[in-house]
Amino acid sequence: MSVSKSELMSLTLADAAQQIQERRLSPVELTRAFLDRIADIDPKVHAFITVCGDEALVAARNAEAEISKGKYKGPLHGIPYSVKDIIASRGIRTTSGSRLLENSVPEYDSTVIATLAAAGAVLLGKNNLAEFAAGGEASGFMGPVNNPWKLSHVCGGSSSGPCASVASGMALVGVGTCTGGSIRQPASHTNVVGLKPTYGLVSRHGVFPLSWSIDHVGPLAKTVEDCALLLQVIAGYDPKDPSSVNSTPIDYRAALTGDIRGLRVGVPAELNQGASEEVADCIQEAIRVLSSLGASVDEVSLPITGQYATVAGNLITWSEMSQIHAPWRQRLDEYSTGIREKVLVGAVIPSSIYHKAQQMRRMVEAEITETLQDFDVLVGPNIRVPPGPLGGSTPTGAAMGMATEVSFTRPFNLTGNPSLSVPCGFSPDGLPVGMQISGRLHEDATVLRVAHAYEQVTPWHTMHPGFEE
Numbered sequence: 495m496s497v498s499k500s501e502l503m504s505l506t507l508a509d510a511a512q513q514i515q516e517r518r519l520s521p522v523e524l525t526r527a528f529l530d531r532i533a534d535i536d537p538k539v540h541a542f543i544t545v546c547g548d549e550a551l552v553a554a555r556n557a558e559a560e561i562s563k564g565k566y567k568g569p570l571h572g573i574p575y576s577v578k579d580i581i582a583s584r585g586i587r588t589t590s591g592s593r594l595l596e597n598s599v600p601e602y603d604s605t606v607i608a609t610l611a612a613a614g615a616v617l618l619g620k621n622n623l624a625e626f627a628a629g630g631e632a633s634g635f636m637g638p639v640n641n642p643w644k645l646s647h648v649c650g651g652s653s654s655g656p657c658a659s660v661a662s663g664m665a666l667v668g669v670g671t672c673t674g675g676s677i678r679q680p681a682s683h684t685n686v687v688g689l690k691p692t693y694g695l696v697s698r699h700g701v702f703p704l705s706w707s708i709d710h711v712g713p714l715a716k717t718v719e720d721c722a723l724l725l726q727v728i729a730g731y732d733p734k735d736p737s738s739v740n741s742t743p744i745d746y747r748a749a750l751t752g753d754i755r756g757l758r759v760g761v762p763a764e765l766n767q768g769a770s771e772e773v774a775d776c777i778q779e780a781i782r783v784l785s786s787l788g789a790s791v792d793e794v795s796l797p798i799t800g801q802y803a804t805v806a807g808n809l810i811t812w813s814e815m816s817q818i819h820a821p822w823r824q825r826l827d828e829y830s831t832g833i834r835e836k837v838l839v840g841a842v843i844p845s846s847i848y849h850k851a852q853q854m855r856r857m858v859e860a861e862i863t864e865t866l867q868d869f870d871v872l873v874g875p876n877i878r879v880p881p882g883p884l885g886g887s888t889p890t891g892a893a894m895g896m897a898t899e900v901s902f903t904r905p906f907n908l909t910g911n912p913s914l915s916v917p918c919g920f921s922p923d924g925l926p927v928g929m930q931i932s933g934r935l936h937e938d939a940t941v942l943r944v945a946h947a948y949e950q951v952t953p954w955h956t957m958h959p960g961f962e963e
Contacts, residue, residue, distance in 0.1 A: 499534075504958065507569065510666060511573060517562070521554040525550050525553075528618055528664060539639060539662055540636060542622060543589055560614065570613040576668045577668065578670045581607060582604040585600075603700065606701070609728055623639075634828075646883055651676060653680050657688065657714055660714055667716075672711075673710070678915035682926065685959070686917070690903075691711075691729065695936075695938065698738075718942055722942050722946075726747060750942060758789070764797065766902075770878055770879045780952075787948070803908055804900050807851075807901070858908055866911075871933045875929070875930060880927055918952070918954060
């Protein structure tokens with residue numbers, strides 16, 4: 495069967511998987527439809543660095559042949575997806591968005607890509623991103639990703655490409671990475687669901703590191719159910735990743751009961767203060783909806799987190815980043831300005847300060863762990879403002895300002911707690927806003943459950959961009 499453009503925009507992973515399993519939808523035709531969509535739309539959005547058209551069609555034909563023989567592997571079988579171009583793919587260039595790696599072609603697959611291939615998923619291509627996933631708007635040689643909701647505006651960093659791909663109907667689902675908010679912030683800016691799982695739940699083997707003690711890999715999708723289905727496949731212990739956690743597998747989709755009656759929702763003052771009026775209004779209404787669904791809602795204070803999480807996270811990230819990039823320190827002129835600044839700042843951070851930052855981190859972990867003894871989840875905005883115009887970022891010297899500006903997302907990267915962005919409204923200018931939902935370590939299922947319950951009684955996930963300038 496053929497798939498129209500409008501169907502691609504509204505099609506979910508769950509719907510497509512059911513149709514493929516019942517042989518009402520051809521993986522080959524679905525893949526062709528997405529490749530046509532990429533050819534039509536991506537010149538406006540710039541979400542892809544590399545499109546794997548031939549390879550994708552081969553994978554789709556293989557999936558279709560397997561399914562026709564009754565060898566259906568599960569909900570990712572025959573499903574087209576895309577990944578952030580910091581995730582290694584064998585025989586396909588993996589640039590990390592930098593001129594330094596513009597022609598790098600790995601000889602191996604990352605665990606995430608190998609796992610998805612084993613599940614029968616179809617890789618459409620590698621997504622654009624902020625250079626080396628280190629924040630900012632643009633890759634070092636591809637430029638920024640344009641926001642599908644308003645092409646003159648940012649998507650947020652650094653997983654901008656996979657978020658824009660899903661939002662604009664160029665991929666059913668995507669995979670991103672997150673060190674300080676790089677899944678949740680662009681998800682919020684593009685009206686998709688993005689989950690930063692519990693630290694160690696998804697393997698980072700084959701993912702170029704930004705900060706080895708903070709990096710996460712996670713799913714991006716149109717709906718919470720799709721996010722749960724993708725997480726189900728990519729989560730799991732990997733001996734190739736020293737940080738991987740050997741935990742009991744969980745049926746994340748089964749956790750989406752729609753019932754959150756009696757759950758306790760905390761609203762941290764320090765992680766809600768400073769949001770713009772349009773973001774605050776969306777969050778407050780979303781909290782009201784959670785309350786109407788039977789959750790108990792109370793304010794809570796996280797003074798240590800508010801004071802120390804951002805500065806500790808940045809000091810640790812830049813210090814570790816500088817060590818990772820030490821082999822290229824003689825090629826700093828090839829970096830974009832923002833990355834060069836962070837590498838140089840990281841290089842002069844004394845070890846005593848790095849260790850002090852790690853002590854701050856433990857204080858933040860202790861405070862959030864103690865708070866989550868009284869609450870099932872914590873909620874608030876992902877980012878203070880809706881998407882702004884391209885080119886509006888802080889100029890040279892941005893690293894210094896970032897060091898102390900409070901981040902709503904950074905604390906949960908430091909602690910490793912699961913944290914998700916779910917669409918919760920739009921600004922008066924029609925730009926998306928997302929609500930952050932964070933939970934206890936290894937209770938990703940609870941975070942997904944709360945997000946799904948909220949999503950089912952709100953219309954935001956059913957709304958799609960029209961690509962107006």
